[in-house]
Amino acid sequence: MNNIEQILSHAVIEAVNELYGAKVDLSQVQLQITRKEFEGDYTLVVFPLVKVSKKSPEITATEIGDYLCNIQRVAEKYNIVKGFLNLSLNSTTWVGKLNEIAAEQEEYGFVTATPESPLVMVEYSSPNTNKPLHLGHIRNNLLGYALGEIIKANGNHVVKTNIVNDRGIHICKSMLAWQKWGNGETPEATGKKGDHLVGEYYVKFDKAYKAEIAEKVAAGIEKERAEANSELMAEAREMLLKWEAGDETVVSLWKMMNSWVYAGFDVTYKTMGVDFDKIYYESETYAIGRDVVLEGVEKGVLNRREDGSVWADLTADGLDEKLLLRRDGTSVYMTQDIGTAKMRFNDYAIDKMIYVVGNEQNYHFQVLSLVLDKLGFSWGKDLVHFSYGMVELPEGKMKSREGTVVDADDLIADMVKTAREVSEELGKLDGYSKEEAERIYRIVALGALKYFILKVDPKKTMTFNPRESIDFNGNTGPFIQYTYARINSVMRKAAENGYEIPAAIASNLQMNGKELALIKNLSRFPAIVAEAGKAYSPAVVANYTYELVKEYNQFYHEYSILNETDAVKRAARLLLSKTTAIVLRKGFSLLGIEMPERM
RNA sequence: GGUCUGGUAGCUCAGCUGGAUAGAGCAACAGCCUUCUAAGCUGUGGGUCGCGCGUUCGAAUCGCGCCCGGAUCACCA
Numbered sequence: 001m002n003n004i005e006q007i008l009s010h011a012v013i014e015a016v017n018e019l020y021g022a023k024v025d026l027s028q029v030q031l032q033i034t035r036k037e038f039e040g041d042y043t044l045v046v047f048p049l050v051k052v053s054k055k056s057p058e059i060t061a062t063e064i065g066d067y068l069c070n071i072q073r074v075a076e077k078y079n080i081v082k083g084f085l086n087l088s089l090n091s092t093t094w095v096g097k098l099n100e101i102a103a104e105q106e107e108y109g110f111v112t113a114t115p116e117s118p119l120v121m122v123e124y125s126s127p128n129t130n131k132p133l134h135l136g137h138i139r140n141n142l143l144g145y146a147l148g149e150i151i152k153a154n155g156n157h158v159v160k161t162n163i164v165n166d167r168g169i170h171i172c173k174s175m176l177a178w179q180k181w182g183n184g185e186t187p188e189a190t191g192k193k194g195d196h197l198v199g200e201y202y203v204k205f206d207k208a209y210k211a212e213i214a215e216k217v218a219a220g221i222e223k224e225r226a227e228a229n230s231e232l233m234a235e236a237r238e239m240l241l242k243w244e245a246g247d248e249t250v251v252s253l254w255k256m257m258n259s260w261v262y263a264g265f266d267v268t269y270k271t272m273g274v275d276f277d278k279i280y281y282e283s284e285t286y287a288i289g290r291d292v293v294l295e296g297v298e299k300g301v302l303n304r305r306e307d308g309s310v311w312a313d314l315t316a317d318g319l320d321e322k323l324l325l326r327r328d329g330t331s332v333y334m335t336q337d338i339g340t341a342k343m344r345f346n347d348y349a350i351d352k353m354i355y356v357v358g359n360e361q362n363y364h365f366q367v368l369s370l371v372l373d374k375l376g377f378s379w380g381k382d383l384v385h386f387s388y389g390m391v392e393l394p395e396g397k398m399k400s401r402e403g404t405v406v407d408a409d410d411l412i413a414d415m416v417k418t419a420r421e422v423s424e425e426l427g428k429l430d431g432y433s434k435e436e437a438e439r440i441y442r443i444v445a446l447g448a449l450k451y452f453i454l455k456v457d458p459k460k461t462m463t464f465n466p467r468e469s470i471d472f473n474g475n476t477g478p479f480i481q482y483t484y485a486r487i488n489s490v491m492r493k494a495a496e497n498g499y500e501i502p503a504a505i506a507s508n509l510q511m512n513g514k515e516l517a518l519i520k521n522l523s524r525f526p527a528i529v530a531e532a533g534k535a536y537s538p539a540v541v542a543n544y545t546y547e548l549v550k551e552y553n554q555f556y557h558e559y560s561i562l563n564e565t566d567a568v569k570r571a572a573r574l575l576l577s578k579t580t581a582i583v584l585r586k587g588f589s590l591l592g593i594e595m596p597e598r599m
Numbered sequence: 600g601g602u603c604u605g606g607u608a609g610c611u612c613a614g615c616u617g618g619a620u621a622g623a624g625c626a627a628c629a630g631c632c633u634u635c636u637a638a639g640c641u642g643u644g645g646g647u648c649g650c651g652c653g654u655u656c657g658a659a660u661c662g663c664g665c666c667c668g669g670a671u672c673a674c675c676a
Contacts, residue, residue: 027616035619045618047656057656083656084619128676168676282676309674318602319672326674333676362603363671389605390670397669426638444638456612460605461669465625468611472638474624475612482638490635543613546623553639562635599638 040086057083111155124356131199146538154533177201194260289339389461415445451477
C-alpha cells in the first residue's frame with residue numbers, strides 16, 4: 001500500500017466513524033485501483049460498510065464521497081456506479097507522487113537491508129555432475145537467482161548457495177564408460193565442453209547397459225534377473241565402493257572428470273548470468289549427515305533396526321517411516337541434505353532457508369523438515385521449499401532417454417542466433433562495432449528466454465514452446481527491453497538538444513490522462529516488489545513491467561516528447577520517461593535481465 | 600489406492616486474501632511510419648472460467664462432491 005492509499009483508507013475509517021459512529025478496521029476498507037472503463041483513481045467498495053451505515057449502497061457511497069471530498073478534502077471528486085465509489089484525486093497529488101518517485105531514483109521500490117535485517121539463504125541450481133544442464137535446470141536457476149534478488153530488494157541479506165551432487169552411482173557410470181571406451185579423451189583434445197563430454201559417457205554407459213540386458217534377455221534370461229546380474233552395473237557399484245574407500249585411481253579419475261564438468265558449468269552459469277556466494281559439495285557433507293543421524297540414534301529419536309539400517313518414524317505426523325542410513329551404513333539422499341543443512345547453519349547465522357527445488361520433491365522436503373525438527377534443529381520446521389513446476393515441451397515431457405531434452409547451451413546459442421538475425425534485418429544496430437552488437441544480441445536473447453520462463457507462475461507446470469520463446473513481439477522480454485531502449489533514445493536526443501531533465505516538476509501542471517495513468521502505474525512498484533517477495537513470485541514483477549510498458553507505449557504514441565513546444569510539458573514528459581526507464585530497469589534487475597541501451 | 604497439485608479464448612498465460620461488463624499475447628482479419636526506434640500503436644472476431652451443489656448482497660476466486668490431467672508414496676538422487 002503506498003502513502004496515497006494509506007491516506008485514503010484512514011480517511012475512510014474516519015469518515016465512517018464520523019458519519020455512522022462506528023469503528024471499522026483496515027480490512028473492511030476495500031480500496032482498489034479504479035478499472036479503466038470508469039472515471040476515477042481509486043474505488044471504494046461500499047458493500048462491506050452498508051452493515052454499519054444501515055443505508056443503501058448508493059446513499060452510503062454518496063455520504064462517504066461527500067465527506068472525503070468536501071470535509072476531509074482528500075479527494076477531488078467522486079462518482080458512484082452500483083455501490084462502487086470512484087474517487088478522483090487532483091492532478092497535483094499525482095504530480096507530487098511523480099516528484100517523490102523521481103527523487104528516490106534508483107532506490108525507489110527497494111528496501112535497503114540494515115545490519116539487523118534477517119539473513120536468508122537461497123539454495124538453487126544443485127546439479128548432478130554427470131551431465132550438462134538442460135531446460136529444467138534453466139527454470140531452476142532463473143527462479144533461484146530472481147528470488148534472491150527479490151528477497152534482497154525486500155530488505156534482507158541474501159546468501160545464494162548451490163549444493164553440487166558430485167558423488168554417487170551416476171558419476172561412477174560416466175567414469176566407468178570413459179575408462180572403458182574413452183581412449184583418454186579430454187575437453188582440450190576434443191574441443192568439447194567438459195560437461196557435455198562427461199554427459200556423452202553417461203549416455204554411452206546407458207546404451208551399453210541396455211545392450212547387455214537385451215543380449216541376456218535374447219539368451220532367455222528374465223529381464224529382472226538380467227538387470228540384477230548386470231556386469232556393467234556391478235562394475236559401477238564396485239567403483240563407487242572404491243571411491244568411498246578412497247581408492248587413489250578412482251578418486252583421481254573422479255576429480256579430473258568433475259573438474260571438466262565444473263569448467264563447463266561455469267561457462268553456462270556465466271552465460272545465464274547467475275552466481276553463488278557459497279558452493280557446497282555433497283562429497284563433503286554426506287559424512288556429516290551420517291554423524292548427525294547416528295547422534296539421533298543415541299538420543300533415541302531415530303530407530304536402528306536389527307539389520308543395522310536407521311529409520312525415522314514419522315507415523316505420528318501422518319507419514320511413513322523413512323530410511324536414513326542403509327543396512328551397510330551408507331547415506332541416502334536425505335542424509336546428505338541433513339549434513340548440508342547442519343554445515344550451512346554452522347557457517348552462517350541463517351534466519352530463513354529456502355530450497356529452490358522442483359515439485360516432484362515435495363514429499364522429500366516435507367520429510368526433511370520433520371526429520372530436522374526431530375534431530376533438534378529449531379529451524380527445521382520453518383524451512384521453505386520453493387516448489388516450482390516442471391517444464392514440458394509442446395509434445396510432452398522431456399525424456400533424456402528419448403533424446404528430447406533441451407540442452408541449456410544449445411538453447412541459449414539458438415536464442416542469440418535468432419536475436420542477431422532479427423536485429424540485422426531491422427538494422428537497428430548499424431554503426432555499432434561487431435563486439436558491441438554481439439553484446440546486445442546476447443542481452444536480448446537472454447531477455448527473451450528469461451522473461452518467457454519467469455513470467456509464468458512458478459508453481460505451475462509450464463509449456464516451453466521453442467517457436468514462441470524466440471518471438472520478440474507482444475508480452476516478451478525484448479518488447480520490454482525495446483521500450484527501455486526507446487526511452488533511452490529519447491534521452492540521448494534530449495541531451496543533444498540541450499534539454500535538461502528536471503529533478504522535479506511544478507505541482508500545478510495539469511497532466512493529461514495518459515501521463516496520469518503512467519504515474520499511477522509507477523506508484524504501484526513498491527507494492528509489487530513487496531508482493532513478489534511475499535508470494536515468492538518473480539512472475540508478479542514480470543507481469544507488472546509488461547503492464548507498465550504497455551502504458552508507456554500508449555503515452556509515447558499519443559504524445560510527442562521532444563517536439564512538445566511547451567517547455568514545461570516537455571520537461572515533465574522527460575522526467576516521466578526517465579522515471580519509467582529506471583523502474584523498468586530496476587524491475588528487470590529483479591528478474592536478472594539486463595537492459596540494452598539500444599536495440 | 601493415500602497425499603499433494605492443476606483444469607480460464609484455437610494455443611501460451613494473467614486475474615484467485617470474494618467485488619463492476621473475465622483480461623493480455625500469439626495465431627486470423629482490417630487500419631497507422633515525410634514526425635522522438637513500426638521489436639510499436641489502434642480496431643474486429645473469439646469464453647457454459649472442467650461439471651454440479653452450497654455459502655454470500657455478490658463466486659473464475661471460498662467449501663463439499665464428481666470428471667479429467669500431473670507429481671509423489673524406493674535400502675534412486
